[in-house]
Amino acid sequence: MSTPAEQVVFGERRRLLNIAYRLLGSLAEAEDAVQEAYTRWYAMSPRQREAVESPGAWLTTVAGRICLDVLGSARVRRERYVGAWVPEPLPDPAEWAGTADPADRVTLDESVDMAFLVVLESMTPAERVAFVLHDVFRYPFDEISRIVGRTPAACRQLASSARRRTRRAQRPPAVEQAALLRDFKEAWQAKDIKALVGLLDPDATMTADGGGLVGAALRPVEGGDRIAQYLVHLADRAPGLTLLERTVNGRPGLVAQHAGVTMTVAAFGLTDGRIARIWAVRNPEKLRPWRTA
Known part of the structure; x- marks a missing residue:
């Protein structure tokens, strides 16, 4: 006691x-x-x-x-x-x-x-x-x-x-960000490059963190077109991947699971109603708090 x-x-x-x-x-x-x-x-x-x-x-x-x-x-x-x-x-x-x-x-x-x-x-x-x-x-x-x-x-x-x-990126209402990410998730699942490009800022950047433990782009992927193509390429290589809408650090984000196990957690930054930044964490050592099925 x-x-x-x-x-x-x-x-x-x-x-x-x-x-x-x-x-x-x-x-x-x-x-x-x-x-x-x-x-x-x-x-x-x-x-x-x-x-x-x-x-x-x-x-x-x-x-x-x-x-x-x-x-x-x-x-x-x-x-x-x-x-x-x-x-x-x-x-x-x-x-x-x-x-x-x-x-x-x-x-x-x-x-x-x-x-x-x-x-x-x-x-x-x-x-x-x-x-x-x-x-x-x-x-x-x-x-x-x-x-x-x-x-x-x-x-x-x-x-x-x-x-x-700390000139912060645009911080739209959570409901607005959630709606945008829902469209993004659906376009990604449909492998619709045109729709993805329309949701991404032309100067968008995607940064992945695999920590050398899992596959991840070693350098940021820059440009809406390149990011869209990269995401569709990932979808082709990972059949059976499930995308879930989840809160990431207090904001709407996406979680990718395979066989019920969290593989990637993605956070987003928006500018003028489009996705300008994607931070995709794949390092399993950083995914300990995330629930598995």
Whole structure:
């Protein structure tokens, strides 16, 4: 039986996981970062833990520093990554695979939109930490400064610089995006290149992430015509593939399954009523939360 104090400490887990996922774009890395923060907490003596005025603030600071270190090393690791690296997609809570503890589920809102996470990837580690903690989670800059190791004024500048990068892609109502993707799914299933081209922006880009573990285009496919042809080629090569309309990172998306097993999760970015970006995650290590039949 845990004590009330221990329950309070463990109650911070979901908030920490939400922060870490937005900072790292990877659920697996976020879980590791949060676990490491708790490991350091319990490595202290009872007297040391009792001396901590705010365990939540302590855990946030430690988890934030761990994420900052991970972000610093991630750039090197992603240079060795096979093909493009796309943030890990998350399903709607009702679709979460298995019996995951609710504390291990990330809250879905605009700050986990795939397009937004991709923009975060363009930031420096310090910019990302300052921006996410301040603009998304409303932490004051004096607290952020203890994580980043810079003055509050410098952290304010970091967040401001990051904010200028977040010119978000068009975000139509979910019902409008869902209707467009339904047409897209039907055109793909029918192998109708003309219909697909009509739904895609002429300058659309499709990025696939297979991580070297499964087949995927190593470079982005650019242009509506080329993407349409590529999708029809995939359909020809994968008979029996089932396309499902699902929520991906809080927005309408598509999931491809074969024999009930999720093979691909696709998120979309729209511009002027057409599909401008497709992020197709095929790396099985990034599809753990997705339900299988």
